[in-house]
Amino acid sequence: MQVHRLSGQEDWIYIHLEVQGSAQAEFAKRMFVYNYRLFDRYDRPVASMAVLADDSTDWKPQHWGYHVLDCHMEIRFPVAKLTDYADQEQSLADNPNPFALVTLAHLQTKATRKDPQARFDAKWTLVKLLFNRGWTKQRIIDLLFVIDWMMTLPDPLKKQLWQNIQQLEQEKNMAYVSSFEQIGMEIGMEKGMEKGMEKGMEKGMEKA
Numbered sequence: 001m002q003v004h005r006l007s008g009q010e011d012w013i014y015i016h017l018e019v020q021g022s023a024q025a026e027f028a029k030r031m032f033v034y035n036y037r038l039f040d041r042y043d044r045p046v047a048s049m050a051v052l053a054d055d056s057t058d059w060k061p062q063h064w065g066y067h068v069l070d071c072h073m074e075i076r077f078p079v080a081k082l083t084d085y086a087d088q089e090q091s092l093a094d095n096p097n098p099f100a101l102v103t104l105a106h107l108q109t110k111a112t113r114k115d116p117q118a119r120f121d122a123k124w125t126l127v128k129l130l131f132n133r134g135w136t137k138q139r140i141i142d143l144l145f146v147i148d149w150m151m152t153l154p155d156p157l158k159k160q161l162w163q164n165i166q167q168l169e170q171e172k173n174m175a176y177v178s179s180f181e182q183i184g185m186e187i188g189m190e191k192g193m194e195k196g197m198e199k200g201m202e203k204g205m206e207k208a
Contacts, residue, residue, distance in 0.1 A: 001013050001014075001015060012044055013044075013045065013047060014038060014042055014044050014045065014046040014047065015046075015047050015049070016031075016034055016035060016038055016046050016047065016048040016049070017048075017049055017050070017051070018030075018031060018034070018048075018049075018050045018051070019050070019051045019053060020050060020051070020052050020053065020054065021053045021054060022054050023054050023056045023059040027050075027061050028061035028062070028063065028064035028075075029064050031048050031050065031061075031064065031075060031077055032064045032065070032073075032075045034048065035048045035075055035077075048075065048077040049077055049078045049079065049080075050077060050078075050079045050080070051079070051080045051082065052079055052080065052081045052082065052083075053082050053106060054083075055083065055110065056083075057083055060079060060081055061079070062076060062077060062078070062079055063075060063076040063077070082103055082106055082107065083107075085103055085104075085107060086107055089104060089107065089108075092104040092107075093125075093129055096133065098135075098139065098143060101126065101129060101130065101143060101147075102143070102146055102147075104126065105123075105126055105146070105147045105150050105151060106150065108122040108123075108126070108151070109150050109151050112151075116153060116154050116157055117157070119151055119153060119157075120153055120157045120160070120161060122151070123147065123151045123153065123161060124161060124164055126147055126151075127144070127147065127161070127164075127165060127168070128168065130143055130144060130147070131168060131169075131172060131174065
């Protein structure tokens with residue numbers, strides 16, 4: 001990223017972000033390795049940080065290093081542990097930051113893993129929050145894709161959700177679902193082409 005510091009100085013900052021979905025013994029070492037390889041390639045300071053999306057409550061690596069013959073090598077990096085927000089769902093729902101909504105979707109996806117109806121209710125609540133934000137059409141469609149991908153539903157509940165969304169659009173005089181469905185159709189057809197034109201288009205249409 002090209003940025004201006006508070007001093008007014010222009011600078012380039014390289015950001016290395018890792019999203020880790022499961023606890024891994026070698027994760028902190030990997031952060032160290034990636035950081036020094038990036039520094040070696042670009043010869044610029046690299047800010048490494050991690051989003052930990054695992055279920056473990058006590059796994060929170062934030063540093064790695066070694067020392068030998070009075071030579072010390074170490075990296076310390078900030079982390080965002082998503083389980084730390086498990087008791088802040090209302091705060092996330094009220095937060096205008098788009099990533100707060102994605103974090104909330106992540107937490108509710110895990111919480112409703114074995115309860116399709118509870119997931120439907122949670123997903124519908126998130127969709128209503130999304131439409132009430134006053135964001136641009138493209139941002140709403142993008143986040144709708146993310147939430148839809150994360151919080152999968154059985155077909156009957158999926159159909160019910162889209163009926164609810166269509167009703168919500170009519171109430172708010174919006175027209176986002178049609179664009180969302182068109183994108184879904186294109187993705188389905190594109191994947192279908194790889195397996196066979198006729199069969200693939202049929203599946204693509206069904207998915208859309």
